[in-house]
Amino acid sequence: MHPHAPKTPLPPSPGAKPFYLKDLDFGVLAQCIHCGLCLPTCPTYDATKLEKHSPRGRIQLMRNVAEGRLDLTEAFGDEMYFCLGCLACETACPAGVDYTRMFEEARADIERAGILNTEKRNWIRSIMLRGVFTRPWLLRLIGRMLRIYQASGMEWLVKKLGLLRLLPKNLRELEPLTPRVERDFSDALIAEVETPKDAARKRVGMLTGCVQDLTYSSVNRDTVDVLLANGCEVITPRMQHCCGSLHGHNGEVDTARDMARRNIDAMERSAGSLDDLDAIITNAGGCGSHLKHYDHLLHDDPRYAARARKWTAKVKDVHEFLSAIGTVKPTGVGTEQVVTYHESCHLCHGQKITKQPRELLKLIPGLKLVELPESSWCCGSAGVYNITQPEMSAKLLDRKMANIAKTGAKCVANGNPGCSVQLEAGVRTAGSDVEIVHPITLLARAYRGGQGGEK
Amino acid sequence: MPNLTADLTALLEPARVLHSREDLLAYGYDGTAALSGVPAVVVMVKTVEEVAAIVKYAAANRVPVVGRGSGTGLSGGSVPSMGCIILCTAQMDKVIELDEKNLTVLVESGCITQKVSDLADSVGLLYPPDPGSMKISTIGGNVAENSGGLRGLKYGITRDYVMGMEVVLADGTVVWLGNKCVKDVAGYSMKDIFIGSEGTLGIITKVLLKLVPKPAAKKTMLATFARMDCASDTVSAIIAAKIIPCTLEFLDKITIKCVEDFAKIGLPLDAEAILLMETDGHPAAVEDQAAQMVEIAKRCGATSVQVAQTAEESVRLASARRSAFSALARVSPTTILEDATVPRSELSKMIRYIQDVGARHNLRIGTFGHMGDGNLHPTFLTDEKNAAEMTRVELAMQEIFDFAISLGGTITGEHGVGLAKKPFLRRALGNASLDLMKLLKKSLDPLGILNPGKIFD
């Protein structure tokens, strides 16, 4: 065991609320009328047909906790972590239930009470959530080491010699999930201020994300290229922090708030003021969904509340933004390619962005878009779910891969790095040659291939 | 007191006997507002043998058994009674046989209604009963509630499509009732007794359903009205013109707004009422009927009538209508739905009365429903924490029921009695009819272990 592993519940930060669920407005909890219309869209209910693994069941348990009829038990904690947080239930719910809110508050209660704490879990959480993901330089250092491991041939040697077998079982199972790390991170690829050839029609801030930056920094470069091609001046703060979504979704509210403040500060430093920006662009569905909630996250912070509201109003997913300003159509004939589109949960359910990425793909010359069956069914990535619930996650990945195979497409577009890591693992396991790519990358390629674009 | 969990674990896989507090709380409700309970144990059954063994055990130990499908019922039918076993069919959901020669499908009772509908559609057939909850309701639940749907006007209700069923009786005996024959008069039609029995007479384990050929054409229209009674006049006039469309669904202003907030399909927010009208059948007949319906609606005061241009558009309209009840929950913490039904000729009177009751008791009521069936769902948008308002809701409910009965109507058209309508049943049926029901219950379930306390005490 690690010498610094905390043995007791992690202490709450000063001024934090003692209970989240209990303090939640009755209206939020009572909004669910237990009609059950969300059940068929819930992946964990679909797989088990057990009510407690359904949105309606979970809401009922949360309500029971809030009203004091159920203690914060370990079983309750396990249930709330068995939930993918995919938010398919929110899309399905006609009653407008705010599942995100309840779910995050429940997980915060669980962490506050420490009911799931084991020494191993605490160690992993404090290293990962509080250590690595709060320190951009450390995250990138680890990425750098991983890159050396992957590029040096060491990886091949380790696999060949069967050294992985020396690792504990659940770490060994993680190996195929380890994403490819890029050679350069965003700061090396993107200048702090980049201006388009002609006069800029918009000025935007660019968020590079953390996983995106580590594993898909080229997608960030592509995004900036696409924004430039669409007449935007792009401001990209240096050494950006994680957006805090991992923390928010995993009950680390205080850390999530801290991350939010740092991101607002950084953007203001680079851009002058948030008022000087037309939009703040994110290209990662999972982050976007969380970034749009900074207003709620910081609503009671006197120094940040107003700025956070401004922030929320400006954050736009890149597809959403392009579609709103009118995307420049790439010229040329393009290469013939069949592409299918997988919807990241937090893009389609969290942000209700479904049409824009498809419209954008259809602009690309030579590209034929075929619909993916069950395109909005979770792929099992779900933040760190593939690490914490490998079995359920694998089931969902198998289902997704089978659906992809049905389309015959050799290219899957999707707008969230978490999904890409998961889907690439699926491709590797299946030994298939399907390419997983961000829609923006396809657009950037089209701009580069053709003469640029036409209005 | 027997040790239920231990005993039941001997009868089926331990993983399918649920007894943790978290599990039990998750089976404490159905779709009905303000009703809940906690069962002693929940069993997830997979075979008729398991069901028989559990019922036999329950009979021997005098433990109540409450059947449950997906728990979408709207009268509290599957809400647990004290100390009961919840017998849930959600994992017993297979399609057993599709018989295209006889136009039937045999399914396990936990099979989801939508699955039957999709299967029929895939071979050019139609399973007409389509309750608003069809994406998740079970066939067993549909049969036990004799559910209606959006196509009841032309195609009838669940009862009209049940040809046979396998039932476990209160002593654990397994019986098969009915068959694939179109005609069968060998003795009493026993299957009919179990249709609409709300889990009080036996546990249904398999159902043989009738399918019909899929109509070749379909047309969907949306008529907009500036007054509610113009919509009910339209319905009466269409029926008086000897046209039987498959769907005549009504939404009032509040309901339109809530549904639009959810579905965002461009419903007219300034209308007092809309009527979703659908006709299907032979293409020429459909054209002709649709034209007549447009004409009638306009004559009765419709401000506009739109015709859906594509199949997707009509599906979007129908699914939006299906979300009406849940969407109304956007307005207030508690949503109490009623199910008053009157002969079609009395619709306008009923609609006006409901408006009047709402005004008199200072209550918000959203009304929608299967207008072609005379089946309305006045829905109280209230707050269970406001005691004074809840008293007024009860008064209003009573008045609406009384008025429906006085028009020759009923207190529930499709949601069943369960717990919610129990207090009103005697008044609706009269003594002789209610006593006959009790006699039947007593002879089929003498120990009173099947869903006790539902429909009547």
Ligand SMILES: Cc1cc2nc3c(=O)[nH]c(=O)nc-3n(C[C@H](O)[C@H](O)[C@H](O)COP(=O)(O)OP(=O)(O)OC[C@H]3O[C@@H](n4cnc5c(N)ncnc54)[C@H](O)[C@@H]3O)c2cc1C
């Ligand atoms: C949004 C919404 C829309 C709805 N729209 C309609 C509609 O348009 N028309 C309509 O008629 N109803 C409608 N309903 C009501 C409800 O969906 C139906 O009554 C449905 O048939 C219930 O199915 P279930 O599987 O959920 O049954 P449950 O709610 O689980 O059970 C209902 C009753 O059946 C009994 N039961 C269940 N399974 C069995 C079995 N295998 N054997 C014996 N008894 C059993 C239960 O004990 C209970 O009494 C709607 C409900 C909702 C929430």
Ligand code: SF4
């Ligand atoms: S979350 Fe929404 S859809 Fe699901 S049961 Fe509750 S009200 Fe119904």
Ligand code: SF4
């Ligand atoms: S977030 Fe996803 S997994 Fe969780 S309850 Fe909703 S639909 Fe189910």
